[in-house]
Amino acid sequence: MAFASNDSVFLLIAGPCALIFLAAAISSFKRWTRRAYAFIPGPDSSSLAGYLLDLHSPDGLGWHYSMPEKYGHVARLKGGLFGADALYITDPAALNSILIKQQAWFPESTEFAGLFGIIHCGDGVASVKGREHRKQRKYMNALFTASRVSKLTPLFYAVTRQLQSKLTAAVAGKPPGQVVEILDYLTRTTLEIIGTAGIGHTFNSFDDKSKAFEKFHGAITSVLPLGSRMFLVLPFLESWRRIRPVWLRRTLASIATFFWPTVAKFRAAIYFMRPVYVQLYKARQQLLQESGSAALAETAADGKDLMSSMIQANWDADEADRMPDDVVLANMGSIVHGGQETTSSSLARFLTIVAEDSNLQQKLRAELQAAKAKKAPGEDLNYVEIERLPLLDAVVREMLRVYSPVTFVWRQTTKDLVIPLTYPIRSTITGEEINEMLIEQGTAVYLGLAAANRSTAVWGPDASEFKSERWLNRTQTESKLPGAYSGMMTFLSGAKVCPGRIFAVLEMKLILSELLLAFSFDPVSEPIDWKMGIAIEPRVRGRENEGLQVPVRVTILQQVNPAPVREV
Numbered sequence: 126m127a128f129a130s131n132d133s134v135f136l137l138i139a140g141p142c143a144l145i146f147l148a149a150a151i152s153s154f155k156r157w158t159r160r161a162y163a164f165i166p167g168p169d170s171s172s173l174a175g176y177l178l179d180l181h182s183p184d185g186l187g188w189h190y191s192m193p194e195k196y197g198h199v200a201r202l203k204g205g206l207f208g209a210d211a212l213y214i215t216d217p218a219a220l221n222s223i224l225i226k227q228q229a230w231f232p233e234s235t236e237f238a239g240l241f242g243i244i245h246c247g248d249g250v251a252s253v254k255g256r257e258h259r260k261q262r263k264y265m266n267a268l269f270t271a272s273r274v275s276k277l278t279p280l281f282y283a284v285t286r287q288l289q290s291k292l293t294a295a296v297a298g299k300p301p302g303q304v305v306e307i308l309d310y311l312t313r314t315t316l317e318i319i320g321t322a323g324i325g326h327t328f329n330s331f332d333d334k335s336k337a338f339e340k341f342h343g344a345i346t347s348v349l350p351l352g353s354r355m356f357l358v359l360p361f362l363e364s365w366r367r368i369r370p371v372w373l374r375r376t377l378a379s380i381a382t383f384f385w386p387t388v389a390k391f392r393a394a395i396y397f398m399r400p401v402y403v404q405l406y407k408a409r410q411q412l413l414q415e416s417g418s419a420a421l422a423e424t425a426a427d428g429k430d431l432m433s434s435m436i437q438a439n440w441d442a443d444e445a446d447r448m449p450d451d452v453v454l455a456n457m458g459s460i461v462h463g464g465q466e467t468t469s470s471s472l473a474r475f476l477t478i479v480a481e482d483s484n485l486q487q488k489l490r491a492e493l494q495a496a497k498a499k500k501a502p503g504e505d506l507n508y509v510e511i512e513r514l515p516l517l518d519a520v521v522r523e524m525l526r527v528y529s530p531v532t533f534v535w536r537q538t539t540k541d542l543v544i545p546l547t548y549p550i551r552s553t554i555t556g557e558e559i560n561e562m563l564i565e566q567g568t569a570v571y572l573g574l575a576a577a578n579r580s581t582a583v584w585g586p587d588a589s590e591f592k593s594e595r596w597l598n599r600t601q602t603e604s605k606l607p608g609a610y611s612g613m614m615t616f617l618s619g620a621k622v623c624p625g626r627i628f629a630v631l632e633m634k635l636i637l638s639e640l641l642l643a644f645s646f647d648p649v650s651e652p653i654d655w656k657m658g659i660a661i662e663p664r665v666r667g668r669e670n671e672g673l674q675v676p677v678r679v680t681i682l683q684q685v686n687p688a689p690v691r692e693v
C-alpha cells in the first residue's frame with residue numbers, strides 16, 4: 126500500500142513535469158523551425174548554419190550596405206538548419222516603432238548585453254534594461270548635455286596640442302609627405318581625451334615609455350575585436366555571467382582559455398582594465414569621504430571630468446536612487462569604451478577622405494583660417510564657434526552618415542507586435558503589398574544603422590557617395606529616419622541613443638580642425654580595407670596581420686609649440 130501511495134506521489138509530480146517538459150520541447154522546436162517570415166525577400170545564407178556567419182563576417186560590410194537596395198527595408202534572414210529566421214530592418218517607420226514607440230518590447234538582445242556586461246564586469250547602462258536602464262541613464266544623460274560638454278573644450282585642446290607636438294616631432298626635419306600610421310596617434314588622442322575628460326585620469330598616452338598606457342591601450346583596442354570573434358558564443362554570455370558560485374564560473378572560464386586562445390586574450394584584456402577603474406574609483410571615493418566634493422579638483426581634469434560629476438551626483442543622491450559601486454565601475458568602463466574606438470576610427474576615416482580630396486582639404490582649411498583670423502592671437506575657437514563652421518559640420522555629418530562606425534544593433538521582441546512600414550514589403554508568395562507586419566515574440570531583429578544611412582529611398586540615388594554638399598542645403602527634417610543626429614542612424618535614437626554624441630562630435634571637430642591647421646594630408650598607395658567588427662576595423666590590404674592601421678602622408682604646415690606637460 127505504501128508502495129502504491131509512493132507510486133501515485135511520483136506520478137503526481139512526474140506527470141505534470143513530463144507534460145511541461147514536452148510542451149517546452151515542442152515550443153522550442155516550433156520556434157527553431159519557424160519560418161514565419163517566408164513571405165519576406167531576403168538573402169540566402171552562405172552556410173547551412175544560417176545568416177550568422179554573413180552578418181558577422183569581417184568582409185561583410187557590402188552585405189549590410191546592400192540590404193535595403195536588394196531586398197527592401199525589411200529583409201528576412203534565414204535561420205539555416207537549426208536556427209529561427211530573423212529580420213534585418215532599415216525601414217524608417219519600423220525603426221521608429223522599435224526604438225521609440227514600442228521600445229519597451231524590443232530590449233537589446235541578450236548577446237550584446239551579455240558581452241558588455243562581461244567587458245565592463247557589471248551591470249552598467251550597456252547591459253541593463255527597463256527601469257534600471259532608465260535610472261542609470263538619468264545620471265549619464267546629465268553628464269552629456271551641450272552645456273556640460275562645452276566646458277570640456279579646454280581639456281580637448283590640451284590633449285590635441287600633445288597630438289600636434291607628437292606628430293610634428295615624427296615628421297619634422299624629414300622630406301614632406303612622410304608616411305605616418307595615423308590611427309595609433311588618434312587612438313592615443315581619444316584615449317587620453319576620454320581618460321582626462323571622461324574619468325579624470327591620464328594614461329600618459331603620448332609617452333612612448335608609458336607601460337601603463339601600452340597595456341591599457343592594447344587591452345582596450347583588442348577587447349572588442351576579440352569579442353566579435355566570439356560571436357558564436359555571444360547568445361550564451363548573458364546566462365554565463367549569471368552562473369553562481371562565482372568560483373565555478375571563473376574555473377570554467379579558465380578551462381575555456383586552454384582550448385580557445387581568443388578567450389584567453391579577451392579575459393586578459395578585461396583583467397587588465399578592471400583594476401585601473403577600481404583604483405581610480407577608490408581614490409575618488411576616499412577623496413570625497415575625507416575632504417568632500419572640493420577635493421575632486423585634485424583629479425587630472427581639475428574635477429571637471431564626467432566621472433567625478435557622476436560619482437558626486439551618486440554620492441548626493443537619496444539612498445534608494447544611488448548606484449552600487451559595481452554599477453558605477455561598470456559605467457566607467459561604458460564611457461571609456463563607448464568613447465574610444467568609434468571616435469578614433471572615424472577620425473582616421475576622415476583624414477583618409479581629406480587626404481584623397483585636396484580641394485575639400487583646402488576649403489576646410491580656409492574656413493578654419495578665416496574663423497581663427499577673427500580671434501585674438503593664440504586664442505582658441507570655443508564650442509559654439511567650432512559648431513558653427515558650416516563646411517566642417519557638413520563633412521563630419523556626411524562622414525558619420527556614409528561611414529557609420531557601428532554597423533548594426535541587435536534587438537529581440539518580448540511579445541508579438543505589429544509594426545508599421547514606410548516602404549511596403551512585396552510578398553514573395555502572393556505578390557501583394559504589405560504595409561504593416563507582425564513580429565513574433567522572440568524574433569531576433571537586426572537594425573541596420575549603416576545600411577539605413579545609405580538607403581537610396583531615404584537619401585536619394587547618390588546615397589552611398591560621400592557628398593558633403595548635401596548637408597549645406599539640407600535640413601534634419603528631410604530624413605524620414607528617426608535617428609537622433611541629423612536624421613541618420615549613426616548614434617541610434619530612443620532610450621539607448623548614444624549619450625556621448627555631443628561629446629563625440631565636438632571632439633572630432635576640434636581634433637580635425639587643429640590637425641588641418643597644422644598639417645596637410647596626402648594618400649598612400651596601399652589600399653585600406655575597412656572591416657566589420659563591433660566597431661569598424663581598418664587594415665592595410667596585404668598586411669592584415671599587422672593589426673589595425675591607417676597610414677597617411679603628413680606634411681607640416683605650421684610649427685606647433687610643444688604642449689605643456691601636465692602634472693598629474
Ligand code: HEM
Pocket residue numbers: 233237250251252262319323459460461463464465467468471529530531534535615616617620621622623624625626628629
Ligand atoms: C563617432 C562616435 C560614436 C558613435 C558612432 C557611437 C554610437 C553609439 C551607438 C550606435 C550606441 C547604441 C548601441 C546599442 O544600443 O547597442 C552607443 C551607445 C553608447 N555610447 Fe556611443 N558612439 C560614439 C561615441 C561615444 C562617446 C564619445 C561616448 C562617451 C564619451 C559614448 C558613450 C556611449 C555609451 C555609454 C553607450 C551605451 C548607452 C546605453 O546603452 O544606454 N559614445 N553609441
